[in-house]
Structure formats: structure tokens, C-alpha cells
């Protein structure tokens with residue numbers, strides 16, 4: 128005989144919202160996983176049964192449960208192009224993350240938050256900067272993205288701030304725009320030493336500030352362009368940096384950040400792109416997300432020797448943020 132969970136999956140597949148509600152009322156578990164590792168919400172999402180999706184979410188079905196292939200209900204809805212279902216699930220994700228913030232509490236590129244990266248050794252090679260755990264701090268495949276970020280934040284010229292030097296890719300690109308001043312904050316001692324060794328301290332328009340951005344805020348001015356790309360930090364740190372934008376960004380200035388939020392899952396990434404845009408809007412900034420295809424620069428060989436693939440999506444969405452109140 129079918130269990131209640133199996134009956135719920137079947138009703139979800141059939142789009143039978145009355146049956147779904149009856150089963151839930153009689154105690155069926157909305158977070159049930161069937162023998163294929165799929166939840167009722169995933170079944171409903173695959174087929175775009177929006178009423179069922181709403182009923183299941185109201186009954187506490189987890190929006191972020193993953194199938195054995197690491198797909199969430201939202202990924203299934205996106206794969207089959209069910210727009211209304213996608214919107215309902217995105218909204219559920221945003222609401223849940225606003226309150227709980229469970230997904231992106233992990234560090235940006237490492238996938239875990241153990242240990243203090245800033246106290247550990249790093250190693251440099253031509254195509255990557257690695258931490259002591261063989262996780263990539265920065266990789267050369269991001270060079271075209273860094274060039275695009277530099278172009279965005281330098282579009283008004285003037286004084287530019289970059290947070291996080293890494294391999295210096297974005298800073299090399301910023302230099303090409305000849306900014307009046309170019310301030311770089313870097314917190315890792317070995318990265319800082321390498322900056323000095325490679326002549327960054329001798330450039331006329333460059334000011335290097337060694338330390339965590341959180342600790343050197345009092346040394347900062349206000350800037351025409353700001354780029355933010357740290358490592359080993361939480362989404363909360365990015366959020367905290369955003370709280371300082373009204374002081375750091377001049378009227379009419381451009382802000383951008385490395386948008387690696389949930390780079391391992393297409394749907395979670397969509398949710399976080401919405402969430403960060405919403406949070407920036409609440410602070411008075413508009414966010415434009417410019418799609419840049421990255422599939423071609425990301426073959427399997429790129430990840431050889433790297434313990435964690437921090438990016439697995441085909442498209443990168445480059446954020447360009449500006450004050451909503453700035454004059455045209």
C-alpha cells in the first residue's frame with residue numbers, strides 16, 4: 128500500500144491541489160523524499176502546478192531541499208520553463224533567506240567556513256591563488272569578468288576603490304583606465320607582500336591599505352567607483368559592506384561586487400541575485416545585472432587540483448549599482 132508521502136507525491140504530480148491539501152491536513156509530511164530522492168514540491172515544480180506549489184510551501188515544504196543530483200524544486204521549474212512556478216519559488220526563497228539566511232552563510236568560494244583563511248599560507252601559480260586547503264581564492268578564468276567589472280566601476284573616472292587584491296586582475300584592468308587615485312585594500316599578509324614585490328606600492332596613483340576592510344574603514348574616503356571581492360567571508364559581510372556604501376560611494380558613483388553568490392546552484396543563484404538587489408534597493412541603490420556567458424572559459428581542466436568548484440553556472444550576472452537618487 129502507498130504511504131501518505133507517496134500519495135502526496137502522486138497528487139503533486141497530478142496537480143490535484145484538493146488531494147494535496149487533504150493529505151496534508153491528515154498529517155502527510157510535506158518534506159517527504161520519495162525513493163528517487165524527490166519531494167512533492169519538486170514533482171509539482173517539474174510540471175508547473177503552481178496551486179500545489181503554494182499549498183505545499185504553506186504547509187512548510189522546504190523550498191531549498193535538494194535531489195540526489197543537487198537540484199532544487201526551483202531548478203526543476205527553471206529546466207521546464209514554468210515561469211509562474213519559478214516566481215512563486217523565488218519569492219519563497221527570498222522570504223526564507225531574509226529571515227533565516229541559511230544558504231549563503233557558507234563562505235564565498237571555499238564552500239565551508241572552517242579556520243581563518245587570513246592566518247593560513249597561500250600559494251600562487253600562473254593561473255590561480257590557492258589557500259592552504261587547496262581551495263581557490265582566485266582563478267585566472269575570471270580575468271574577462273574582472274575586466275568587465277573594472278570597466279563598470281571606472282566608467283566615471285575619478286577615484287576608485289578595490290577591496291581584495293587576489294591576483295591583481297581587476298586592479299591591472301582598473302590601471303588601464305588611468306584613475307586619478309586607485310585605493311586597494313588587502314588583508315592577507317602574503318598577498319600584500321607580493322603586491323609590494325611586484326611594484327604595486329610604487330605606482331603613482333595607487334594607495335595600498337593593508338588590513339581587513341572592516342578594520343580600515345576610518346582610512347577611507349568617498350569614491351567614484353568601488354569594487355568588492357573578498358574571500359572566506361559570509362554573505363553577511365557583503366551585506367555589512369553595503370551598509371557603508373552611502374558614505375563610501377560619491378553621488379553618481381558606480382558600485383560592483385563579485386557575484387559568486389551560490390555559484391554552485393542555478394536556482395539558489397537566482398534567489399540571491401534577487402535578494403541582494405532587494406537589499407541594495409532598500410539602501411537606495413539600483414542594481415542592473417549584466418549577463419556574461421562564462422561556459423567557454425570554464426572547461427573541466429580549469430578545476431584540476433582545485434578542491435571546490437565555486438562556480439558551476441553558464442552565465443555570470445555582473446552587478447552594476449548606482450544610487451537611485453543620483454541626478455541623471
Ligand SMILES: C[S@@+](CC[C@H](N)C(=O)[O-])C[C@H]1O[C@@H](n2cnc3c(N)ncnc32)[C@H](O)[C@@H]1O
Nearest residue numbers: 291293294295296297314315339340356357358
Ligand atoms: C577573490 S580574491 C580577489 C581577486 C581580485 N578581484 C582579482 O581580480 O584578482 C579575494 C582577496 O580578498 C582578500 N581578503 C579577504 N578578506 C578580506 C578582508 N576582510 N578585507 C580585505 N581583503 C580581504 C584576500 O586575501 C584575497 O586576496
